[in-house]
Amino acid sequence: MTDATLNFYDKNAEEYAAGKGAPNPRLFTFLDRCRPEGKVLELGTGGGVDAAAIIKEGFDLDASDGSAELAAIASRRIGQPVRTMLFNELNAVGIYDGVYACASLTHVPRSDLRGVIEKVYRALSENGVVWASFKAGAEEGSDALGRHYNYLSQDELVTLWAAAPWRTIETEVWLGGAYDRKPTEWVAITASK
Numbered sequence: 001m002t003d004a005t006l007n008f009y010d011k012n013a014e015e016y017a018a019g020k021g022a023p024n025p026r027l028f029t030f031l032d033r034c035r036p037e038g039k040v041l042e043l044g045t046g047g048g049v050d051a052a053a054i055i056k057e058g059f060d061l062d063a064s065d066g067s068a069e070l071a072a073i074a075s076r077r078i079g080q081p082v083r084t085m086l087f088n089e090l091n092a093v094g095i096y097d098g099v100y101a102c103a104s105l106t107h108v109p110r111s112d113l114r115g116v117i118e119k120v121y122r123a124l125s126e127n128g129v130v131w132a133s134f135k136a137g138a139e140e141g142s143d144a145l146g147r148h149y150n151y152l153s154q155d156e157l158v159t160l161w162a163a164a165p166w167r168t169i170e171t172e173v174w175l176g177g178a179y180d181r182k183p184t185e186w187v188a189i190t191a192s193k
């Protein structure tokens with residue numbers, strides 16, 4: 001992970017957190033696939049809007065973010081601690097029914113992504129489910145705000161995720177918006193252990 005990405009989120013935490021009003025509508029399809037009231041890990045919670053919705057739906061949430069500033073904001077929003085944790089610091093084994101990563105693993109350098117996917121696989125219990133969304137693209141690089149993106153294609157993402165022995169891997173592609181207000185092609189991976 002480049003420092004520039006986390007520097008951006010730390011420096012712009014208040015503004016970034018204020019920019020997301022409603023939870024991701026795709027969150028609820030993911031939650032429907034998790035064990036009811038199960039334990040969910042969120043990677044890169046940002047301002048904690050989706051985290052609040054996960055808790056409201058009755059799940060036991062372990063929210064995390066690599067930006068200490070955003071973790072503090074999210075913690076205030078959800079009324080419980082949010083761990084400041086980098087993706088590559090995830091060392092849990094078999095304890096989560098779900099892992100949710102909305103627009104966060106899209107920042108992992110291509111060369112590190114396989115290792116992070118393996119950590120997510122290890123962290124899930126049998127029958128656990130992960131949902132992760134990515135900005136699609138052809139070449140890894142930085143955006144105009146200085147954030148690093150892996151910008152992978154749908155096929156490349158599926159190939160990378162298939163490095164772990166998931167029972168199923170599904171993808172969804174859509175055109176949507178983003179914090180930088182640019183039209184964005186998104187790819188989401190849903191994988192079941």
Ligand SMILES: C[S@@+](CC[C@H](N)C(=O)[O-])C[C@H]1O[C@@H](n2cnc3c(N)ncnc32)[C@H](O)[C@@H]1O
Pocket residue numbers: 001005006009020043044045046047050064065066067070085086087088101102103104105107
């Ligand atoms: C585009 S934001 C998405 C935030 C939130 N999930 C949402 O949908 O609003 C990406 C998030 O990933 C976090 N992040 C970036 N690099 C990280 C890293 N190496 N480890 C952990 N979190 C990281 C950022 O701090 C930020 O909160």
